[in-house]
Amino acid sequence: MSLPRDIRAFLSHYHGQTDDPQALQNLLFYKNQLRCQPDDLLxxxxxxxxxxxxxxxxxxxxxxxxxFPIRENGMNFEAQALQSHEVAAMKEDPRVIERIKASYELMLDFYGMSLLDFETGLVGRSEGYRARYRNFLQAPHNNLRITRIFKCLSEMGMEHLNAGFLLHVLNEQSEHNQLNTGLLRDSMDRWWANCLRNEADRKWIGLTIKKARNGENFNREQYESSLQRRKESGSLAEPQCADA
Incomplete structure (x- = not known):
């Protein structure tokens, strides 16, 4: 299956895209110095x-x-596409990184999840997950939002969070038959699973999803151990499979 065009652009680090050094909206917003529009909020x-x-x-x-700014234009014409110089400045500011983490946790709660371990990206169900999971399945525009979230986290050096979210959903589908509609699986398999620029992790996740789609159980223990392995070794893949 060929990759969607936006995913190809993302994986190429938006090759050929020029930087506008005068564009600063995303940086200033995350520095808490600029109000977003049209909501006019810090x-x-x-x-x-x-x-x-x-x-x-x-x-x-x-x-x-x-x-979650990315290097693509969206539907809000009052928002600015992310610039490469903004990425560099934002990644160097600990306060900005903490705010991006807080934005991610805000959306996780909205989707019925909570961040259990920032270092590994481990995700669990939130207290009110049942109602949030129902909304997740009934409002598929959120699938597009998650693709944006993943792309932004990758830009900001937090790609491990993508794997934590994605593999949590795979575990819910595989072990509990939750979040398991065809539309969500399509978004997950074609977009979310490819929003990792680390080729080895992307390959391992793709293979793990394929096994689950073919009926192999992906349980919670496997989920947690894969994230811990990535934290310790830098790779989701088991050592014996690292060069496969």
Missing amino acids: ISEIHQSWRKDYIQLEHNHGYIQWL
Whole structure:
């Protein structure tokens, strides 16, 4: 199956795309110095007032491009595509990184999940996960949002979080038959699983998904051990399979 065009651009680090050194909206927003539009809010205000405001998070479509900027234009024409010089500056600012983490946790809660370990990317169910999982399945535009979230996290040096989310969903599908619709699986298999620039991890995840789709169980123990292995060795793949 050929990769979608946007995924090919992402994996190539947007080869040929020029940087606009005058474009600073994403950097200033994450420095808490610029209000997003059209909501006219600082990033700190969103984190404070929107957590568990599920109606806002579901039906407001302008904020996601501010919370998770990528090097692609989106539907909010008041948001700016991420620039390479912004990526460099944002990755060097610990306060910005903490705010990106907080944005990720905000959306995880919206999807019925919680971040259990930032270092490994381990994700678990939130307290109210049943209702959030139902909304997840009933509002497939969230599949597109997750692709954006993954691309942004990769840009910001937090790609391990993508694997944590993705493999949590695979475990839920495989072991509990949760989050297991054809539409969600399609988004997961074609887009989410390819939002990793680490080729070895991407290959391992693709193979693991294929095994699960063919009926092999991917249980919680396997999920947790794969993330721990990546933390310790730098790779999701088992040592004996690292060069396969």
